[in-house]
Amino acid sequence: MSWLSDSTENPVGQVLIPPQLRPPATTVVLPGGLDDTAQTLSVVDELLVTQLAVRPVADAAYIAPFWFLGIADDGFPTPLVYPDENVSPATQLRQPTMTQILMVGISDDYMQPIPLPEDENPAILLQRWQPVVTKVMVLGVSDDYVPVPPVDDYITVQAIEDWEAQVPRLQGSVETTEYLPVLIVTPPPAGTAGGFQVLLRGLGLAPVQGALADIGASSIVYALVQFDRSYPLGGYPLSPKALGFTTRALTFLPTAQTVERAQGYFPVYDGVNQKVRLFRDLGAGRWVEPFPGTNLSHISMDVAIVGY
């Protein structure tokens, strides 16, 4: 499988814009070589958006997003573009509370703590206040050449000071502390969110530790699954070994064609109970599992399964 490699580097320029996901590699073309210096890589004409913050206006209930553009090898991110500061509050993003703050790394700095834009907009610091911090994520610097810790919930953050997290790491036998920019997220207040929100975790292909880390060792098995005359309560027992895996079956990879050929039945692998459950929309738009005893002997399913 090609989808995970521990050596995969992070894509450059990952930018998260609250509260929605944005694709990576947001770039801004600048005329001139504002950021060329001798000691680092040659600077191309494209600079990465390295920071996104919010800034308060007179009414604290209103927050206007604005951009910060970081220059690759400058000692601090230079504010290159300020959106219209005279935007009326009526057109600005309304947030009931400060729900999300994001700062990401400077494009090719090596583990540089995010400097504070002290002389540019101290109001940003005020927005670090978080009433209920529920999750702290560490964002890797976009194209650092040393391995960036994967972005997940399992890194132990010792402390967060200003905009950086102190993360203990073990590189070989050497214990070090690295300083990484942080993303602080609070969930949307109950009842106020419209639609669901997606937070892209990590920097694209960054490996993830913890519950999902095992995916990296997975492979695909193709199988023809044939059912019998009596659907059992809770699904058919199906062990990973029956599928050719040694340890764990993760999920089916059913396509729309798979479902169509199986007369509308959709397979779900219940890894906890090691069962395959079937679901079908009976016309009300809601999936239901077959009643125990349903005759499914006419159903066969040509399907791929991920596991290891």
Add this chain to the structure above:
Amino acid sequence: MAVVVRTPWTPAPDMAGAFSNAGIVYVLLFLDASYPAGGYPVSPKTFGLGTRILTFIPGSITDGPYFPVYDPTVGSLRLLNTSHSTAWTEVTAGTDLSTIQIDIGILGW
């Protein structure tokens, strides 16, 4: 009560091949206050993918017995209620899920 599995198996021509190009993204989903009938519409771009979502691989879920499934027939994220270990059912439309966060891996490209 048995299921027969034949593997190794040569899959239908429209299944094999493309899977080997799959990538994975990890996301944290924050759900809303009203589960829509048929699930949340999603597209590959929702998750930073370009063309196609293959499947979801659930990680951890906060505050609820739910299981996310990608429905490729309509392109939606459906949630199954797993509170009953026997029969699962899809979440009823209108259910308030605003306290739920789902840690998930998404295969696609």
